[in-house]
Amino acid sequence: MVKFIWKFRPGLFMCVDLHIHSIYSDGTSTPEELINEAHRLKLRAVSVTDHDTVAGTREALHYGGKTGMTVLSGLEVSAMHRDISLHLLGYGVDPEHAELGKWLLRLQQGRNTRNLNIFEKLRKLGLDVEIDELRRFSSCGQTGRPHIARLLMQKGVAKDMNQAFRLYLRRGAPAWAKRFTYSAAETIAAIHRAGGLAVLAHPGQIDPGMKVQPRLVDELAEYGLDGLEVYYPSHPRSMQKQLLELARKHRLIVTGGSDFHGANRAANALAGGKNGFCPPDDIILNINERIAEKRHAKPRP
Template sequence: MKIDLHSHTHYSDGKLSPEELITRAHTMQVNVLAITDHDTVDGINQAIDYQAQQKREMQILPGVEISTSWHNFDIHILGLNVDHTDPQFLERLELQSQERDRRAQKMSDKLAKVGIDNVLQDAKTLAGVGQLTRAHFARVLVERNVVKDFDSVFKKYLGKGKKAHVKPQWISIQEAIQWIHDAGGKAVLAHPGHYDMTSKWLRRLVEEFTQGGGDGMEVTHSHLSRDKKALLTSLAEEHNLQASSGSDFHYPNRWTELGKNLSLPEHLVPIWHDWALNKQQAAS
């Protein structure tokens, strides 16, 4: 049984529509898929409606990836199995969208000051129906040949301390956890192995996430070394956190694929352990 609890559509920084994502998940024989766009649930109903038309069964879990600020780090918290129609939840996510728009305008203004004009408009065109992210700004600069690749964009313009960096004013980790719990979901620390921090800071992050009421953490995700996976597994065990796994899929590429290499250590409790429908599927 393949369970992938972290994926994106073009409603944030993914390149596929919800329908295209579902089709690819079927191709990869995924059984349970969580759609977790950044700070929005706009693609969920579209995905559920499309899946309802398919002959092959697959469970779609409503999810979201909420941006938070923690000691000058941008930390992402997944909300899994949330009520994506809850009015209060939608109002709260709209505040995140407004912050994205504010930050995007300031980044565009800073880029204009160094001679790179009208980036915001082009980024909006790339984003289409989706949330504006730094990835859209990066794509604009790469497509204009201002820089050669994404890494260069962040090293020269959008990374911390660079010419067009704008510090976001995200909510706290504790607030994100509360939002998710109020919407009936579970709060999961996303891709903890990918943050640019020392092991000491990672341990502190996991500890504070747990103290804030977090439910689980991703112990398996894309591009994760064996040593890092062992560290995350030990931290989940130490803090009694449930284990989650997700590809963090954005688009087809040679590094990341839906449902690939996402097995969890057997001694950890999976985040989905008390979701009845999943149990029924696992038993079928």
């Protein structure tokens, strides 16, 4: 059995949601609130996958143990491959892995540097904003552009999150700033060293036409990619079918999650709700088996 997953109890629930964000990155719910809501929705398993930190998943594991909810440890990391920006989910990682903590620290420092650069650009554009004001929106976790967008909304500079990104924060906008990221190969290796599986998050967003993904997945599989997030709210059935074929080609596990952020992304509701989004519950067993398989595999000579 996987070490960093609370006991699986078959027959109780139906859906899983393995892509959820908390206040420890750019979500608006605490891990405890997320676990309680997942329990109310009768989800079989969840994973809190905050950006560049395991603080949220550590807390979620604690509350999962209290409620009996199956919780898989996780995180989400931005990475680059060639000129492609992508996100990798790490499942089953050891939240107390010292090397992973040090590795993540550089990403966290990169976020802080980017935030300073963004605020400098916003002030040059004539906006009356100070970085200390972000504490109202991000008091305990990784602070990023969604928090800056909420500040701009509060000040009346933008009417909603989309406008804040379109006018100021997205790539190519006047206040956009790049930040440090590791390569995809480095990220996959770091997740593996921490005992986890590396899964390509929302692959359909990389190219909605699905022209880029076949070569990309081929190359990431060479680095040891373990899975694809096939079930995602914006992936239509036709795209899911193509992604399933890619997963079969490379013997990759299939995962799914809502990418829930709470009020920061209201359109993405937790799985199991009225929107009908419901990644199948065999996902958690497949992940569990794959992690156990990798941990018992003989080391390569």
